[in-house]
Amino acid sequence: MTGRLVVLLCALAAVVLAGGADPSTTPAPFKCSTEYGLFSDPxxxxxxxxxxxxxxxxxxxxxxxxxxxxxxxxNYMPSCK
Structure with missing residues (x-):
């Protein structure tokens, strides 16, 4: 679990350093399938x-x-318009 947390923190740091993602301050109505992780917005x-x-x-x-x-x-995603 510690390894997953380190990976998650590194991924989040990379996102923030890449351009500063803007987090919302309230939890969203998305249901997490695992305790920790990054998931695309459907x-x-x-x-x-x-x-x-x-x-x-x-x-x-x-x-x-x-x-x-x-x-x-x-990331740069040509298919994401």
Missing amino acids: DDCHSFYECNEFIPFHFTCPDNLGFDDAAHEC
């Missing part, structure tokens, strides 16, 4: 959820970037 390819102890928090990638579910980071 309604918006420019956004993602971070789950922390099964509590989801919504983030939006910087302009012109989409959430890359495989890399768990905001």
